[in-house]
Amino acid sequence: MTLEVRGLTKTHPGDTLATIRNLDLMVDSGRITALLGPSGAGKTTVMKLIAGLLTPDGGQITLAGRSILPLPPEQRGVVMVFQNPLLFPHLTVAENVGFGLRMRGLPAKEIRTRVAEMLERTQLTGLGSRRPAELSGGQAQRVALARALVLKPDLLLLDEPLSSLDPTLRDDMRALILTLQRETAVTTLVVTHDQTEAVVLADRIALLLEGRVAQHGPPDQIYRQPASLAVARFFGGVNVLPGRATAGVFQSAIGPMPLPAGLPSALTDGPGVLTIRPEAIDLVTPAHPGALTARVLACTFLGTQSRVALDLGGTPLEALVSPDFAQGLTKGQMVGVVLPPSALWVVPDPA
Amino acid sequence: MEGKALRSLAGATLALWLILPLVPLAIWSVAHGWRFPALLPEEWSLKAWAYALSPTSGVLQSLGVTTLIAAATTVLSALLAVPAGRALALYRFRGKGIVVLVLLAPAILPGITVALGLHGIFLQLGLTGTIPGVILAHLIPALPYMTLVMATVFARFDTDAEDQARSLGARPWQVFVHVTLPAIRPGLLVGALFAFLISWSQYLLTLSIGGGKVQTLPLVLYSFATSGRNDLTGAVAMIYILPGLLALALIARHLTGRNLALGPESVR
Numbered sequence: 001m002t003l004e005v006r007g008l009t010k011t012h013p014g015d016t017l018a019t020i021r022n023l024d025l026m027v028d029s030g031r032i033t034a035l036l037g038p039s040g041a042g043k044t045t046v047m048k049l050i051a052g053l054l055t056p057d058g059g060q061i062t063l064a065g066r067s068i069l070p071l072p073p074e075q076r077g078v079v080m081v082f083q084n085p086l087l088f089p090h091l092t093v094a095e096n097v098g099f100g101l102r103m104r105g106l107p108a109k110e111i112r113t114r115v116a117e118m119l120e121r122t123q124l125t126g127l128g129s130r131r132p133a134e135l136s137g138g139q140a141q142r143v144a145l146a147r148a149l150v151l152k153p154d155l156l157l158l159d160e161p162l163s164s165l166d167p168t169l170r171d172d173m174r175a176l177i178l179t180l181q182r183e184t185a186v187t188t189l190v191v192t193h194d195q196t197e198a199v200v201l202a203d204r205i206a207l208l209l210e211g212r213v214a215q216h217g218p219p220d221q222i223y224r225q226p227a228s229l230a231v232a233r234f235f236g237g238v239n240v241l242p243g244r245a246t247a248g249v250f251q252s253a254i255g256p257m258p259l260p261a262g263l264p265s266a267l268t269d270g271p272g273v274l275t276i277r278p279e280a281i282d283l284v285t286p287a288h289p290g291a292l293t294a295r296v297l298a299c300t301f302l303g304t305q306s307r308v309a310l311d312l313g314g315t316p317l318e319a320l321v322s323p324d325f326a327q328g329l330t331k332g333q334m335v336g337v338v339l340p341p342s343a344l345w346v347v348p349d350p351a
Numbered sequence: 352m353e354g355k356a357l358r359s360l361a362g363a364t365l366a367l368w369l370i371l372p373l374v375p376l377a378i379w380s381v382a383h384g385w386r387f388p389a390l391l392p393e394e395w396s397l398k399a400w401a402y403a404l405s406p407t408s409g410v411l412q413s414l415g416v417t418t419l420i421a422a423a424t425t426v427l428s429a430l431l432a433v434p435a436g437r438a439l440a441l442y443r444f445r446g447k448g449i450v451v452l453v454l455l456a457p458a459i460l461p462g463i464t465v466a467l468g469l470h471g472i473f474l475q476l477g478l479t480g481t482i483p484g485v486i487l488a489h490l491i492p493a494l495p496y497m498t499l500v501m502a503t504v505f506a507r508f509d510t511d512a513e514d515q516a517r518s519l520g521a522r523p524w525q526v527f528v529h530v531t532l533p534a535i536r537p538g539l540l541v542g543a544l545f546a547f548l549i550s551w552s553q554y555l556l557t558l559s560i561g562g563g564k565v566q567t568l569p570l571v572l573y574s575f576a577t578s579g580r581n582d583l584t585g586a587v588a589m590i591y592i593l594p595g596l597l598a599l600a601l602i603a604r605h606l607t608g609r610n611l612a613l614g615p616e617s618v619r
Contacts, residue, residue: 103520
């Protein structure tokens with residue numbers, strides 16, 4: 001069931017500025033879409049509006065073509081899983097998972113069967129009689145997921161499903177979410193501030209910036225072909241070179257560069273900003289054919305990668321390389337810089 | 352280990368503190384002539400108890416009236432204090448400070464001023480001398496306490512749990528019964544105990560509004576005490592303190608101040 005949000009607007013009482021401004025969003029049937037945005041961008045508000053826990057000031061929300069706005073939360077076919085597992089402390093794990101079925105007045109026998117099946121699928125078999133206080137963080141998160149999925153919702157809303165977990169548990173939970181989603185084919189909207197969480201979970205990402213969706217598409221497209229400087233910056237550490245595109249060439253402080261393929265025609269002629277992903281930059285020997293030469297200003301060890309600050313003829317540039325390679329560099333040394341055409345992208349000049 | 356011993360010592364001291372004053376009353380209730388220098392009564396007798404429990408004394412009847420009034424006061428307090436406490440704790444609204452002040456006013460003002468002012472109003476409404484009138488009057492001191500207890504309970508209540516239940520398909524009344532009520536139950540019990548005991552121990556309000564027609568135990572007790580019947584006073588006092596001790600024993604484990612509401616810290 002496809003979810004479509006059109007022109008959604010919400011101003012929280014007492015606020016002067018709208019949290020959500022004219023938001024358009026589409027979640028394809030049977031797919032996982034991530035709503036990605038910085039903390040405080042109103043992501044949870046969007047979820048609560050879709051779930052019916054908040055009332056919008058304007059806009060339209062349809063699920064499978066039918067408007068769900070007039071419906072109370074329990075009739076929307078939408079189930080939201082909060083960031084905090086919010087298990088009911090006075091109920092056992094099995095009772096928690098069966099909560100929604102019980103509220104719908106289903107027969108006890110059917111509830112038992114469906115709960116048992118769900119516990120098995122979420123690797124919680126044997127924990128049914130435990131109290132939430134006796135669970136680990138990862139287990140509690142799985143119970144929360146089971147409690148939502150057992151209802152077979154038309155739309156599943158997940159609020160930051162991985163961010164409260166330890167790194168080791170994150171991978172398990174991510175795999176579980178992906179497996180269960182594939183098996184049930186439930187249309188899923190994940191809300192997160194964490195780009196890796198969005199990239200590893202979602203088929204498509206909607207990037208929420210300043211109350212609106214700044215770009216909507218497959219993760220690699222948003223990453224490689226950002227629609228604006230703000231989008232490019234959201235993924236962090238991008239090199240930015242203002243300049244001008246003319247006749248298939250982008251002219252900037254580092255000299256002419258070939259225009260990337262697939263650029264929107266509006267950007268192939270006129271002022272723009274060239275963006276270069278730091279991890280795509282190749283550092284080679286200065287003698288390398290076609291390489292630009294730059295001076296190494298500093299190296300910072302980041303763990304799996306090292307950041308190298310460069311001075312390319314007066315223009316600052318940052319590159320991410322392997323720590324082993326960075327160890328061989330010394331401050332002040334000259335290196336060759338290769339900018340692969342695939343690492344280049346042009347966005348509109350925000351000025 | 353040392354902490355444990357200290358705790359037992361504190362517990363024993365507290366128990367003594369509470370029980371010691373009751374010992375003479377208990378002895379009085381079974382004494383027959385107990386004059387000053389004697390450490391214990393010369394003769395023992397159950398006459399006072401027999402009279403107190405007989406229909407002619409009216410003690411049992413007023414026990415019933417007192418229980419009825421205290422129970423009704425408790426239920427009404429709870430019905431009003433749960434939404435009021437929730438509003439105070441969770442919602443920001445204009446004039447909240449004034450509402451708190453008005454709520455606390457009966458607890459700050461001397462009881463006699465409240466009783467006298469109220470008497471005039473209740474007289475006009477025809478509520479004086481009636482049990483409903485006394486119940487309404489008892490709400491004045493009971494409600495603020497219960498509301499404040501419920502406000503502290505709701506201040507630690509995560510309303511996301513209600514949203515979560517709603518999203519899982521619970522209708523509003525189901526959310527209250529299955530999520531909110533279990534979460535606030537310990538605090539609700541504590542508040543109810545307060546309300547019950549406040550009503551149970553009212554003297555002034557019952558006297559002024561009940562006008563002597565509504566005879567609760569404190570009134571009966573006082574009349575025996577002033578008439579010099581020490582044995583009867585002892586027996587009635589024993590009956591009078593019983594429900595309070597019972598209620599306290601029943602919900603004592605909720606009185607530790609912890610676990611008052613479903614909150615992040617209350618997870619064991």
